[in-house]
Amino acid sequence: MTKEISADQLMQRIAEEYEDLSKQLKVIAKYVEEHRQTLVLERITDIAQACEVQPSAIVRFAQRFGFSGFSDMQTVFRDAFAPAGGNVNNYQKRIRSVIATQDTPLSNTQVTQNFIAACQQGLDELSQALDPAAIDKAVELLVKADNIYVVAVRRMFPIASYISYALQHTAKRVHLVSGLGGMYHDQIRSIRENDLMIAISFQPYGKETRYCARVAGQNKAKQLVITDSQLSPLARNADAVLTVKEGTAFSFRSLTSTISLCQALFIALSYRLELVIEETRDAGAYDD
Amino acid sequence: MTKEISADQLMQRIAEEYEDLSKQLKVIAKYVEEHRQTLVLERITDIAQACEVQPSAIVRFAQRFGFSGFSDMQTVFRDAFAPAGGNVNNYQKRIRSVIATQDTPLSNTQVTQNFIAACQQGLDELSQALDPAAIDKAVELLVKADNIYVVAVRRMFPIASYISYALQHTAKRVHLVSGLGGMYHDQIRSIRENDLMIAISFQPYGKETRYCARVAGQNKAKQLVITDSQLSPLARNADAVLTVKEGTAFSFRSLTSTISLCQALFIALSYRLELVIEETRDAGAYDD
């Protein structure tokens, strides 16, 4: 019936026609205007009560603006609301529509744009879902540790590699558990109490990483875990857990959020250690 | 009944007791964990459908955690949700607010937020500055190549590592020039005509990468270069140049745009090769 009207458009119509409304409807209009954010969460009776009005009045209001009823109007706000909780829907819709039109194959640039959009969405979510307590704890662990072991496999190995590189710029001893020569066991073996293990692992949670976490636990080392869920098998024994939900496009998960978080952690650490971050300083001179 | 429990507390309890849950309840727990933002907007049937489970299972889940039913549990998320509606996290605003309070030392979370914002800005720029011709050319080179050598050092090595990992999922032969044991020379030596070298190098342009590019040039291999400027020393002899301007915060360059571009390239390649991207397929079974 009412097709594709946006919340903003609706609000504008309400504003335009406000003067022509009956006293009661004005009250409702005011309320709608004022609570458009939370409107989706409320039931018709809640609104009616808040306006000191009968539910049927709300229905009349909705109908006055061309909706079939209250619920119909509410969907407008629901749609407008979704982006606020993360533009998940928007973005996923876009991808789906792209995939739907697969008659004309996608250009390389379209694929790329889509994927970048997914990365941005992932960063949005990361930013919104940051847990200050967890971050503080993570930085704290980093500050206190002298020996740091970094573990991640396959898809996540580049992340471990980066963390390891970054930490080399501090005075700490960094051990990258690379598995080179199949020596996971031998590389993690020497971890001890008061050492820190940083493990990065996402579904399906690599066997090697889980193994290293077990060893770290047995040796009473501290554990900083970067993973996709509090329910991750690595999370239970961790001293600090940072969760990251990566964006996805073409059923392909991005790495941007994770790497972004790791870099941020490093900056925060440097800040705490009062290191001057001069990443470019020594790089050129190396091995000349 | 269940009094004043916060969403965070609930999530924690779910995490703690996760292992004791039945298979079905675990699925629901995962879903709840992942969609806590949007949970208030969904009906029990929506969630049931998403979990491929009966509505009654959702109720059982809620009851498992002491609620009288689904609705009772939902109110917890509703309460936690209300404030979220207002803060439309626009990253520029966030940067400004962070900058505005720079007298007092930054909290870890502020540092992180700030850096994430820089990453987002970087992605924005990347998205806007994409050069379709260059991307097409890059994908073309990838499609045609049989042997691919990947080179990057220090800060950028994780990128090379990722590219190498990703390309392993194609039929191509991938050579990661890691410099392990100081053997850059020996690793790049065998590159030939019709091979492709992917080099990733940003200021100050690592000596090793430049060296590899020179060898590649001498051996008449094709060159795909990811760098920060058309004026980069690597750009002049390249067959395709992709430029990336990374975001910067605290005089620290992000890596997000570069990795995002690389992942996108790989997806585009897969698309062209008509590969099904099933990243999770083989990962778990490995080395069991």
Next chain:
DNA sequence: TTTCTAATAGAAATTATTTTCCGAAAAATG
């Protein structure tokens, strides 16, 4: 003052949503 119209409240009906219940299946236990 009366009459008419539009607005409203409230009850009733309808529809949507959640919860309960129970038999079947699966898993755990002896």
Next chain:
DNA sequence: CATTTTTCGGAAAATAATTTCTATTAGAAA
């Protein structure tokens, strides 16, 4: 392998929410 316990699916019942309907009221016009 049989038995007990737990988990699961599905339909029926209960509850909640929304919409419709109708009698009443307020206010304007005659």
